[in-house]
Amino acid sequence: MKTIAYREIEGTSAGYYVLLGVLVVLIAIGGLSALYMEHEGHHVTGMTNQIVWGMPHVFAVFLIIAASGALNVASVGSVFGKTPYKPLAPLSGLLAVCLLMGGLIVLVLDLGRPDRLIVAMTSYNFKSIFAWNIFLYTGFLGITVVYLWFMMERRMNEYSSKAGLVAFVWRLILTTGTGSIFGFLVARSMYDSAVLAPMFIIMSLAFGMAIYLLVLFSAYHGTGRALGDATVRRLKNLLGVFIAAILLIVLIFHLTKLYGTQYHGVERFILLDGGIYTFLFWGVQIGLGCIVPLVLLYAPATASSRGAISLASVLVVLGGLAAMYVIIIGGQAYPIEMFPGWEVQSSFADGVVHEYAPSMYEIALGVGGTALALAMVTVGIKVLRFLPLSLADADVE
Amino acid sequence: MSKELTPTDSYRRRFLGGIGALAAAAFGSGVIVNVARARSPDEAVTGNQRWGMLIDTGKCADGCDECVKACNDENGVTGHGRPETDAQWIRTVTLREKATGRTTKLPMMCQHCEYPPCVDVCPTGASFRRDDGIVLVDKHLCIGCRYCMMACPYKARSFIHEVIMDQKHNAPRGKGTVESCTLCVHRIDKGETTTACQDACTKAGHNAILFGDLKDPNSEISKRLANEPSTQVRGDLGLNLGVRYQGI
Secondary structure (H helix, E strand, C coil): CCCCCEECCCCCCHHHHHHHHHHHHHHHHHHHHHHHHHHHCHHHCCCCCCCCCCHHHHHHHHHHHHHHHHCHHHHHHHCCCCHHHHHHHHHHHHHHHHHHHHHHHHHHHCCCCHHHHHHHHHCCCCCCHHHHHHHHHHHHHHHHHHHHHHHHCHHHHHHHHHHHHHHHHHHHHHHHHHHHHHHCCCCCCCCCCCCHHHHHHHHHHHHHHHHHHHHHHHHHHHHCCEECHHHHHHHHHHHHHHHHHHHHHHHHHHHHHHHCHHHHHHHHHHHHHCCHHHHHHHHHHHHHHHHHHHHHHHCCCCCCCHHHHHHHHHHHHHHHHHHHHHHHHHHHHCCCCCCCCEEEEECCCCCCCCCCCCCHHHHHHHHHHHHHHHHHHHHHHHHCCCEECEECHHHHC | CCCCCCHHHHHHHHHHHHHHHHHHHHHHHHHHHHHCCCCCCCCCCCCCCCEEEEEEHHHCCCCCCHHHHHHHHHHCCCCCCCCCCCCCCEEEEEEEECCCCCEEEEEEECCCCCCCHHHHHCCCCCEEECCCCCEEECCCCCCCCCHHHHHCCCCCCEECCCCCCCCCCCCCCCCCCEECCCCCHHHHCCCCCCCHHHHHHHHCCCCCEEEEECCCCCCHHHHHHHHCCCECCCHHHCCCCCEEEECC
């Protein structure tokens, strides 16, 4: 195997600065939105006492699980010993760290009292899955940074596969933790399922891979560096497998729910007559987010087209956001079944499907967090040697 | 034989007497603690009490919301005319049984679970359960993550969506934190024995709400629970609620 040379990107082109400029503007808008929501209180958002988690959580949870998935390329190289993936590993680690930080900042800025973040770090209830997640997230950041250091520092290279193994195990636990935030909620019909943990793991693989592909394409296209077809083919095939796995686990999730009569109501709501949620589930999550990308990735006419693979990746990201919307918002919109067998009416919206219209501030905060993650990647590859000079087939294999 | 006590005798007498008094005090106070469970206001909260409620839905009158008004007055729960985001500590719920068409009505509030899901999920420990069974939010620890609202099976909690003025000193509230029924804890801690909602219901002549100590076998609530059928909402969740209902 040839020695891979990693180099910073030049980052002096007009395109680079335009990209960075756009991201900075989006970050600023997101930050101002957070300030406004914090100052006015959450009544200026679409969130209510019924839909308590809104658009910020859709973005945050998506970014957090995509972060753990983005690390997967590195894991394939170090944990499973696939040599062709090793040159791709540093970018994978960087992307994982940046996506996680983007997601976390959205989550934190949506708190009712973000100024009390220190309380969340000094006062713990160890029975809370949220408290566990605080350690899982910070631990993931720390472990991935060490893993990156071992990969990028020649003297530490020999330990990098061990660090990669730790990071791999940690990321599985992390996504289990994120899925369990919902899975442990016994009171809500949409949740209360252990399947949510593996479902989030499988979704993370696809979302992270899709974002990885898009960043890789952009970086190599933008810098004019060589990116070989074999590398692209491997990554897109992995993406395809992950998408198929999503379809399987989503099927299992709904079958387990459909088997018991008590959950027929919520299943009917999501799958048949839930309006926007049914549309997002079938149309965007399954149709645009899974079926269309699968066709694009495997149909002979498009399978080797980078444009088609990029489009498939964009659709997987859209499908992922839709999946989060259906799970997080849809799961709250469906009324809690407090009195099974009774029709319920009250001043507090008992027994009715809860309305939710996301405000522009929430969306701006979520987009801002995403932009922050991408900006950190954009700057990261300019200041440190994350990207190989060439990923041409002859240089990689 | 001389009746006079030697110094040794009188010392022995004092010594034994002292021990006897000490023993009596120790034994006696133990007995007293076990007999009378009432707690004085300056005493710490203990598990000797478990405060709870029994609500007879058959007596909850149509169109009456005296309990809601009384709770709002007592705790300064004011709104901004925005029902979607205004706080509600107690609400009346109308029920219609699908199979039979029978209708009934009841007040719904924090059920003060023995195993509260809100306390389990709270990352900072802001949601907590006192030894006497009252589930509260520590307003200094709440970071406003709303995970407790996701976890509560009874939708008992409200998030404060905007700035609040003119609060009652007995119920501090603040933008960005979560709150719910306190079972009028400020009254209990003063040694009072009723809640605002119960008082209002009694005053309106309905007597649907009964508050009391579930651990005191002589309390009215314990006696009624021992002799009359009652139920817990979503009892299948095994949370052992402090609030019980009749007629549903």
